[in-house]
Amino acid sequence: MDTNLVLPLQDPILLQHKAMQSMFDCFDGLCEGSLIVDRAARVVWINDRYAARLDIDPVKAIGQEVEAIIPNSLMRQVVVTGKPILLDIIEAANQTFVVIRMPVKDEAGEVIGAVGFVLFSHYEALKPLFERFSKLQAELDKAHKKLAEARRTKYTFSSFIGDSPATMEVKRLARRAALLHAPVLLHGETGTGKELLAHAIHAGGPRAHKPFVTVNMAAIPENLMEAEFFGVAPGAYTGADRKPRPGKFELAHGGTLFLDEIGDLSLPLQAKLLRVLQEHECEPLGSNRVIRVDVRILAATSRDLEAMVEAGLFRMDLFYRLNVLNISLPALRERLCDLELLCEHLLEKMVLEDGTSARELSPEAMDFLRRHTWPGNVRELRNVLERAVMTTDEARLEAADFQGLVKASLEQPMDSGGLSSNLNYVQAMAEAEQRILDTALSGASGKVVEAARRLGIGRATFYKRMSALRQLSPNGDSSPNRDLPIKSS
Numbered sequence: 338m339d340t341n342l343v344l345p346l347q348d349p350i351l352l353q354h355k356a357m358q359s360m361f362d363c364f365d366g367l368c369e370g371s372l373i374v375d376r377a378a379r380v381v382w383i384n385d386r387y388a389a390r391l392d393i394d395p396v397k398a399i400g401q402e403v404e405a406i407i408p409n410s411l412m413r414q415v416v417v418t419g420k421p422i423l424l425d426i427i428e429a430a431n432q433t434f435v436v437i438r439m440p441v442k443d444e445a446g447e448v449i450g451a452v453g454f455v456l457f458s459h460y461e462a463l464k465p466l467f468e469r470f471s472k473l474q475a476e477l478d479k480a481h482k483k484l485a486e487a488r489r490t491k492y493t494f495s496s497f498i499g500d501s502p503a504t505m506e507v508k509r510l511a512r513r514a515a516l517l518h519a520p521v522l523l524h525g526e527t528g529t530g531k532e533l534l535a536h537a538i539h540a541g542g543p544r545a546h547k548p549f550v551t552v553n554m555a556a557i558p559e560n561l562m563e564a565e566f567f568g569v570a571p572g573a574y575t576g577a578d579r580k581p582r583p584g585k586f587e588l589a590h591g592g593t594l595f596l597d598e599i600g601d602l603s604l605p606l607q608a609k610l611l612r613v614l615q616e617h618e619c620e621p622l623g624s625n626r627v628i629r630v631d632v633r634i635l636a637a638t639s640r641d642l643e644a645m646v647e648a649g650l651f652r653m654d655l656f657y658r659l660n661v662l663n664i665s666l667p668a669l670r671e672r673l674c675d676l677e678l679l680c681e682h683l684l685e686k687m688v689l690e691d692g693t694s695a696r697e698l699s700p701e702a703m704d705f706l707r708r709h710t711w712p713g714n715v716r717e718l719r720n721v722l723e724r725a726v727m728t729t730d731e732a733r734l735e736a737a738d739f740q741g742l743v744k745a746s747l748e749q750p751m752d753s754g755g756l757s758s759n760l761n762y763v764q765a766m767a768e769a770e771q772r773i774l775d776t777a778l779s780g781a782s783g784k785v786v787e788a789a790r791r792l793g794i795g796r797a798t799f800y801k802r803m804s805a806l807r808q809l810s811p812n813g814d815s816s817p818n819r820d821l822p823i824k825s826s
């Protein structure tokens with residue numbers, strides 16, 4: 338029998354309403370929570386089961402903004418966009434829920450509210466989904482933890498070895514600086530421990546458990562520096578790198594940003610950096626999103642920033658912003674009484690890290706090392722010790738083990754004037770001049786202005802002579818001392 342012939346066609350509007358009502362009742366029965374909000378995302382109805390789960394009074398919830406009872410709710414987004422979010426997983430009140438959210442529209446198609454249905458994690462059919470979610474969540478937590486550990490500092494003040502008055506003073510200043518928020522400028526020759534001290538300052542302050550992030554101005558090409566600092570918005574670049582990338586400022590939020598080799602930053606980038614330091618906010622490349630940043634700035638350089646300011650190579654305003662607290666790290670030749678402790682520490686570290694057998698230094702070996710000027714400072718010392726350890730299996734390292742490992746000045750026979758005897762005239766003159774400059778510099782604790790004053794020459798001349806001598810030197814640019822062994826005055 339054809340039913341169409343017998344039954345009259347039902348009213349489609351009425352059927353549509355009935356369908357909607359049945360669907361709602363069905364969902365409401367199936368789900369353990371239902372919620373309706375108005376166009377302003379205020380709760381107009383919440384079922385008792387959901388209220389009980391959230392531990393709230395369903396009557397008191399009416400009229401409240403939805404986020405007041407479910408902090409990470411996306412119901413407002415549905416109301417604003419008019420688009421449903423058909424399957425979502427959220428965490429609230431220490432529980433995991435699957436949520437379906439749909440807009441409610443009037444006859445004219447205008448959004449007048451939204452309805453949300455909630456399924457709880459114990460719902461059998463959802464078990465595989467929740468298990469997968471929990472697994473991914475655990476993996477994500479683990480990755481976050483690993484990343485946080487990697488960003489934690491490696492060194493503390495006790496890692497900064499030495500008990501000479503110069504070292505004690507550096508540690509005293511650094512300990513005080515650790516407790517403050519102001520920027521610190523660390524200045525010292527290569528290998529004097531600027532990076533080590535930056536780690537220690539972070540670890541000794543209130544931000545110790547927040548990230549410590551380093552940007553090395555010398556290691557990053559200028560055209561990539563901006564992205565490195567401020568990050569990249571999704572799709573900012575066409576081609577391979579379409580993914581968003583957070584900048585170092587964003588990564589360091591709440592913690593410390595270490596601007597290493599700050600003297601190598603180009604003038605245009607100095608201007609951009611200054612703006613962020615002044616306004617405490619930055620914009621990832623290709624976005625108009627402004628990110629607020631709360632970072633403590635530590636900067637390091639082996640260059641004479643004051644001289645660079647005078648020469649127009651470094652912005653004065655940025656220099657003053659960074660140079661609030663200034664710590665000058667002494668060169669190793671200025672604290673030779675730390676040499677023994679440092680050797681002991683570095684040899685011990687080698688045993689722990691590289692598995693070498695324990696070694697000690699004979700008094701003659703110590704004397705030999707004390708006569709070197711250590712232009713590469715502690716890094717050079719570590720390198721020399723490592724190489725000496727490799728050349729012998731003896732537990733005690735002798736002076737002979739270091740022959741050939743430290744700079745030529747120690748090895749070459751000296752004439753009565755203290756100059757190497759097998760040099761030609763130009764080399765001998767260069768060596769003599771180098772000594773004059775070095776002696777003046779050590780006498781002035783590494784301060785160029787003072788050293789130049791003592792020699793009765795101008796600071797610019799001092800620099801010019803240093804630079805000319807470096808080019809004459811057989812080591813040339815490969816010298817471990819990449820920059821002038823100087824300090825700002």
Ligand SMILES: Nc1ncnc2c1ncn2[C@@H]1O[C@H](COP(=O)(O)OP(=O)(O)OP(=O)(O)O)[C@@H](O)[C@H]1O
Pocket residue numbers: 496497498499525526527528529530531532533534638639682715716719
């Ligand atoms: N006082 C110290 N005690 C123990 N180790 C030190 C000390 N100073 C430096 N070192 C070690 O010497 C090496 C160089 O130190 P660091 O990288 O901190 O120097 P730097 O001043 O940043 O040099 P550069 O200007 O070349 O970057 C590191 O292995 C560091 O652990």
Ligand SMILES: [Mg+2]
Pocket residue numbers: 531532597637
């Ligand atoms: Mg460094």
